[in-house]
Amino acid sequence: MDHGEEAASGSERIHVRSGSLRAAPPATLHLLPCEVLASRPAPVQRFFTPAVRRAADGLQVSFRGRRLRGEEVPVPPGLAGCVLTEEGQGPAGGPPRRDLDRLLGATGSFRHFTLWSLEMLPGPDAKVLRALAWPSLAAAIHAQVPED
Structure with a gap:
């Protein structure tokens, strides 16, 4: 089977570098109700530093003139939160890799x-x-279920 047929059948494998999980630094995450129609690195720390106001009924912030309301959500017990980035995608601006094996590393x-x-x-x-x-x-x- 050639790679084109395997890709079409959905046989892609994703691998996470376990060493990167242990070394991932703490990250601050915000899940926003919007979509960014781009897939490239962005200087988020430079442009998105929200001035969060703590109100009695939750968090408030403005984003591009719109009022957002929010809450802090903990990661459930037994689970871990990590930010994953695909590694080895080829040169920046070049075509994406055509491999069926994808390698991810934790960045946060x-x-x-x-x-x-x-x-x-x-x-x-x-x-x-x-x-x-x-x-x-x-x-x-x-x-x-215990039997009585």
């Missing part, structure tokens, strides 16, 4: 992140919060 780690929403607090129905609740729910569903 986190124990919590700030989840932002437009105008109102994210709330328990936020997709991210539901996704973070799934591992403990799955463990409970699949746990051995």
Whole structure:
């Protein structure tokens, strides 16, 4: 089977360098309710340093003239938060690698992140919060039930 057929069948493998996980420095994360239509490095630290206001009912900040409301979300027990970056993508500005094996390295780690929403607090129905609740729910569903 040539690489084109394997890529078309979805046989891509992702590897994470375990040494990078241990050495990843602490990172500050903000999950914003917007999409950036670019895929390149950006000087985020230079342009995004929010002046967060702590209100009685959560966090508030302005982003490009819009009011955002947010809350700090902890990483659930038993899980680890890490920022992963693909390594070896070829020269900058060049075509992406055509390999089926992708190598990721951790560039940061986190124990919590700030989840932002437009105008109102994210709330328990936020997709991210539901996704973070799934591992403990799955463990409970699949746990051995004691016989009486």
